[in-house]
Amino acid sequence: MKKQKLVVIGNGMAGMRTVEELLRLAPDLYDITVIGKEPYGNYNRIMLSPVLAGEKNFDDIVLHTPEWYIEHGIELIAGQLVVDVDRRHRQVITDQGLSIPYDRLLLATGSVPFIVPVPGHNHPCVLSFRDIQDVEAMLAVTTDKKRVAVIGGGLLGLEAANGLLKRGVDVTVIHDMSCLMNRQLDGEAAHLLQKQLENNGMKFRMSVMTKEIVAQDAEHLSHIVFKEGEDLVADVVIMAVGIRPNVALAKQIGLQVEKAILVNDTMQTFDPRVYAVGECVQHRGALFGLVAPLYDQAKVCATHLARFGIGRYEQKATATTLKVSGVNLFSAGDFSGANAEVIVLRDTSVGVYKRLFIKENKLVGAVLFGDVQDGNWYFDLIRQQQDVAHLRDDLLFGKPLELADAI
Numbered sequence: 001m002k003k004q005k006l007v008v009i010g011n012g013m014a015g016m017r018t019v020e021e022l023l024r025l026a027p028d029l030y031d032i033t034v035i036g037k038e039p040y041g042n043y044n045r046i047m048l049s050p051v052l053a054g055e056k057n058f059d060d061i062v063l064h065t066p067e068w069y070i071e072h073g074i075e076l077i078a079g080q081l082v083v084d085v086d087r088r089h090r091q092v093i094t095d096q097g098l099s100i101p102y103d104r105l106l107l108a109t110g111s112v113p114f115i116v117p118v119p120g121h122n123h124p125c126v127l128s129f130r131d132i133q134d135v136e137a138m139l140a141v142t143t144d145k146k147r148v149a150v151i152g153g154g155l156l157g158l159e160a161a162n163g164l165l166k167r168g169v170d171v172t173v174i175h176d177m178s179c180l181m182n183r184q185l186d187g188e189a190a191h192l193l194q195k196q197l198e199n200n201g202m203k204f205r206m207s208v209m210t211k212e213i214v215a216q217d218a219e220h221l222s223h224i225v226f227k228e229g230e231d232l233v234a235d236v237v238i239m240a241v242g243i244r245p246n247v248a249l250a251k252q253i254g255l256q257v258e259k260a261i262l263v264n265d266t267m268q269t270f271d272p273r274v275y276a277v278g279e280c281v282q283h284r285g286a287l288f289g290l291v292a293p294l295y296d297q298a299k300v301c302a303t304h305l306a307r308f309g310i311g312r313y314e315q316k317a318t319a320t321t322l323k324v325s326g327v328n329l330f331s332a333g334d335f336s337g338a339n340a341e342v343i344v345l346r347d348t349s350v351g352v353y354k355r356l357f358i359k360e361n362k363l364v365g366a367v368l369f370g371d372v373q374d375g376n377w378y379f380d381l382i383r384q385q386q387d388v389a390h391l392r393d394d395l396l397f398g399k400p401l402e403l404a405d406a407i
Contacts, residue, residue, distance in 0.1 A: 003031045004103040006305065007092050009082050009249070011036025013045060014278030014294040015108025016064055021302030023072060029306060032074045033100055035092065038131065039079035041065050045131065046291060052135050052163030085253045087271060104273055104305060107250060107261060111243035111279040111289070116151065120213030125221045126237045129160040138238065142169050145235030149173075149224055151210055153180040155322060157240035158197070164238075165202055172203040172232060174210060174224070184320045184331045189369045192353055196327045205232060213237055245280045245287060260287055265312040267301035277301050283313060290318050319379045321372065330375035333357070333365035333382040340364060345396040354396055361389040374398035 006022075008015045011034050019032060036042075040062070047061040069076040080094040085105065092100045113128035115121055125141060128134050138160075142148060146169055150161045153175025161171045173180075179190035180197075194204060209227040213234075216222040224232045245260035256262040256270050260282035267275050267283075277297040279288055288294060296313060303311040319332035334340075340357040347353075350370065356378070357365035362385050366378040377399045381388060388395060 004029065005101055006030035006032045006104045006106065007100055007102040008032065008034045008106045008108060009085075009092065010106075010108030010110055010278070010280075011038065011040075011042050011076070011078065012108060012110050012278065013042065013063070013291060014110070014298055015106060016042040017295050017298035018106060018108065018277055018301050018305070019074070021299050022305050025302055025308065026306035030104070033077065033102075034069065034074055035077045035080060035082055035094065035100070037079070037081045038133070040132070041068065041076065041078070043132065048129070048132065048135055049159035049163045051132070052129075052138060052160065053166040055166075058132055082249060085249070087253055087274070090273065102273075104275070106301070106305070107255075107269075107274065107276040107280060108278045109246040109249060109280045112246045113239060114242045114244050115239050116210060116241055118210050118212055120215055120221075121239070123213060123215050123221060123237075124219065125215075125235065126213060126239065129156060129238055129240050130243070138164065138236075139167070141236050142167060145220075146170050147172075147234050148236045148238060149232055149234040150238045150240055152238075152240035152242070153177065153204070153206070154183065154240070154242070155181060155320065156242075157238075158322070160238050160240050161202055162197075165200065170203075171201075172205060172234075174205045174208060174232070176207065176209050178207045180204075181320075181322075181329075184322075185329070186335055186337075186355055186367050188355070189329065189331075189353055189367050192351070192369050193327060193329060196351075200326075205230075243279065243289060245282070247280060250276070250280070258282055265300075265314075266304045267297055267313060268304065275301050275305065284315065286315055290320070292316075292318060317379070317382050319375065321375065328368075328370060328372045330368040330372040330378075331366065332375070332379045333363070335365035335367050343396055356395060358388065358392075358395075361387050361392075363388050363395070 042064040044061040050056040080096050083095050084093040090102050113130045127137050148164050148169050148171050150157050151174045153173050161173050165171050179187050180194050211227045212225040214222045224234050247257045250261045251257050261276045261280050263276050263281045267277050278294050300311040300313040317333050322329040335357050340359045343356050345354040352370040355367045363381040
């Protein structure tokens with residue numbers, strides 16, 4: 001029987017995990033073509049920070065080498081951009097004139113960094129932190145430019161700042177809120193994090209908005225002007241204020257797009273031949289940026305591409321784990337505190353802080369600083385919505401010994 005043709009647009013972690021799952025389920029069902037705009041195989045973007053810090057090389061974070069694609073009979077078209085899809089005739093067209101037919105199409109176009117559109121944002125010394133080219137550009141420009149401002153005090157910004165700090169660069173993090181990682185941490189944990197990072201040499205300008213990035217000339221920056229009327233001298237500016245789903249192609253070819261590409265529970269778009277996974281999708285109103293839900297989507301998508309007809313994607317609670325400059329952080333679930341009982345453990349002598357949120361005898365959120373060894377256990381309690389009434393008095397002290405011994 002003649003194989004059907006599957007074309008995957010996007011050579012990132014979500015799309016390639018879908019391919020891996022599909023090869024496991026139905027290795028002989030499709031002739032697979034993967035198209036990626038970067039001239040590499042798939043690599044682990046989560047590990048870009050260690051590469052920036054000099055702790056790993058690019059080869060250390062490659063997930064699928066060019067040889068892997070050949071070994072599995074997959075055609076990799078690297079270094080080309082898809083410019084159009086003719087859905088009527090089922091053809092994918094690249095910027096180098098290739099036309100690739102498909103029976104099934106998987107969009108895994110990921111996201112693009114959001115660049116704050118202030119005056120001066122398009123200067124060559126204003127960079128983003130999204131892919132390996134960004135890392136290479138940051139390393140190149142900071143060899144002779146040592147004062148770096150990182151706009152964004154979230155997870156991405158702190159990882160960029162930490163990597164540059166380890167390279168001996170003078171780094172100031174600029175954040176428009178009073179708390180770092182305000183989406184993942186409560187105020188107290190954020191304060192502890194900032195204090196620890198300051199001890200490590202990182203500088204901060206909090207609760208300020210960037211008004212303008214002022215250039216000295218075409219190759220050099222001068223300073224940043226804030227709306228509050230203050231200046232900060234900077235040779236390089238890193239924008240790390242968030243990401244936006246990459247939906248330009250989907251819009252162009254007429255798929256349904258709101259904030260991202262609309263998919264149903266099987267990761268199918270309204271065109272039954274076209275699926276989508278990853279940061280480019282919107283499922284039941286939600287967008288996605290962490291790797292765990294992306295891999296769950298990949299698994300569901302693969303079952304349907306394999307014609308098993310089973311599996312529905314269900315959104316789950318997500319957890320954030322961060323280790324920057326030796327600071328251990330963990331957060332999961334809802335820690336807004338709304339209508340929740342809050343229990344707190346503080347031990348300043350050893351730098352440990354825990355805050356747990358309980359509703360109707362169920363753990364709904366957790367924030368840990370310093371001691372995160374029970375993070376996965378708390379996360380399981382949140383996801384499974386177990387009754388914790390019998391654990392209530394000792395919940396802050398982590399997993400009971402009898403439970404630990406049972407595993």
